[in-house]
Amino acid sequence: MDKGNKPNRLLWILGGAAVAAFLIILGLYIAYFKNLSITNDSATWGTFGDYLGGTLNPIISFLALIGLLYTIHQQAQEMQATREELKQAAEQQRQQVEQQSRQSEIFNLQQFESTFFSLLEQHNKVVERIEVESIYEELHNIYNKKIDQITTRKPSEELSNSHAIKSINQHYELKSYFNLLFQILKFISISLSKNSESNNSESNNSEDLKITIKYFDADNKRSKEKLSHEYINPQERMYSDILRSFIPNIILKLLALNCLTIDKFSRDNESKTLYNFQGLLNRYALLEQLQLVFTDINKIDYSHLSNGDDAIHFLILTSHADIAPAFGNNKIFDESKSIFQYKFDYWLTVNTKSLHNKQYELKNIKRKIIRLEPMLCEEYEMLDTSERDELLLLPEGQYYFHKPDNNFNAWKQEYLEKLEEEKEYYEEKINEISAKLKQIENNKKVWLEFLQIEDNQTIYSVS
Numbered sequence: 001m002d003k004g005n006k007p008n009r010l011l012w013i014l015g016g017a018a019v020a021a022f023l024i025i026l027g028l029y030i031a032y033f034k035n036l037s038i039t040n041d042s043a044t045w046g047t048f049g050d051y052l053g054g055t056l057n058p059i060i061s062f063l064a065l066i067g068l069l070y071t072i073h074q075q076a077q078e079m080q081a082t083r084e085e086l087k088q089a090a091e092q093q094r095q096q097v098e099q100q101s102r103q104s105e106i107f108n109l110q111q112f113e114s115t116f117f118s119l120l121e122q123h124n125k126v127v128e129r130i131e132v133e134s135i136y137e138e139l140h141n142i143y144n145k146k147i148d149q150i151t152t153r154k155p156s157e158e159l160s161n162s163h164a165i166k167s168i169n170q171h172y173e174l175k176s177y178f179n180l181l182f183q184i185l186k187f188i189s190i191s192l193s194k195n196s197e198s199n200n201s202e203s204n205n206s207e208d209l210k211i212t213i214k215y216f217d218a219d220n221k222r223s224k225e226k227l228s229h230e231y232i233n234p235q236e237r238m239y240s241d242i243l244r245s246f247i248p249n250i251i252l253k254l255l256a257l258n259c260l261t262i263d264k265f266s267r268d269n270e271s272k273t274l275y276n277f278q279g280l281l282n283r284y285a286l287l288e289q290l291q292l293v294f295t296d297i298n299k300i301d302y303s304h305l306s307n308g309d310d311a312i313h314f315l316i317l318t319s320h321a322d323i324a325p326a327f328g329n330n331k332i333f334d335e336s337k338s339i340f341q342y343k344f345d346y347w348l349t350v351n352t353k354s355l356h357n358k359q360y361e362l363k364n365i366k367r368k369i370i371r372l373e374p375m376l377c378e379e380y381e382m383l384d385t386s387e388r389d390e391l392l393l394l395p396e397g398q399y400y401f402h403k404p405d406n407n408f409n410a411w412k413q414e415y416l417e418k419l420e421e422e423k424e425y426y427e428e429k430i431n432e433i434s435a436k437l438k439q440i441e442n443n444k445k446v447w448l449e450f451l452q453i454e455d456n457q458t459i460y461s462v463s
Helices: 001-034 044-128 131-145 160-171 170-193 219-231 234-245 247-256 275-283 309-319 321-328 330-374 377-381 385-392 408-450
Strands: none
Touching: 001 044, 044 170, 044 234, 131 160, 131 309, 160 170, 160 247, 170 247, 170 275, 219 275, 234 247, 247 309, 247 377, 309 321, 321 330, 321 408, 330 385, 330 408, 377 408
16 A cells, blocks of 8 residues: 555554444443343433443544544655655756856857957957057157166156157057957956856845946046956956967057056146056956066166167056056066166266265375475485385376476475365365265155155165
């Protein structure tokens, strides 16, 4: 018998047991009281009723209890079975939803890839026909010579990075390319960004974490920060890396300049900072593979030997705080900062050495004047050859003053006048170099503050 017939079977058993109990009790009554005749005495019938009720009621109550317990047990089993069925149904529904979601994701990804690779094809065609040599030449003319003079000048509008941005904006093909690149990056972020790694949408504000078109309604520092630091889906990085692999290094250089933060010295009202573009560059570390040529520090004193990337190094430093994430693990910033500071430190070193040399020569001149003023001809004659040579040697070993003739006093007076002239010259040079050192140190401080570069440990002294 199947499970569905078990309750009926139990009812028959309990009913049979109740009937059997009645018959047995009735039989026992008849067996023990068979001599009793049927009577009209109500008391006798009452006694008989009490006998049946007293014996059958506990038995029937017990049987009823068993039936009730069995019924409760059966209901519990049925409820458990119902729950299992509901759970299975819910799991099947969840699997169906997941399958539909995966199918939807696959479909959306296919649509995305179709559009992405179409845009990538257009991107590559634009890259092939861009000519950038003229922009490089223009940047060199604007900045390179001026950058070589930074030790003698402070930040000003003349060196404002807006000139570089203006040059790019005036190059129609290049500007159009950057607009296309921005739209592709924007398309990647909106299409592939997720709320989190698990894409859990149970949180009330989880939708705010996904990049949407609303992120680009404003173009300011806040929108840049959002684009830079929101959760990045690995798929985003994969497709942005594919895009980056098709961007030539020479274009990456100009891309960095296109997204500079306009400095405070700019007077060009038409130039503006592309904060959202900065955010996308930061989001995908798009400048991580950028390569720049660094100045040979051994030739830093020859301005005509400066390389073509000096201006780009300088301009990137003007915005490095805002686009630093765009360089990822690239160490360009650290190297650029070092080179920039080295230019100041080099000239501090050169002038400090020159100052020390002039101070040393001035000390020797004063010593010779003190020795020569009271000197008599007899005393001079007593000097050996090396002492005479040392006395007659002029500053920096240029040449020797002529030896005394028959008139020693006239010669001494002439020589003292010569030494006084040298003394005056070196005092003037020392003051000039000291002022120059102070100017360089002052300019270095102002430049580092302007570029937000932390100064390295000072090892030079003007005193």
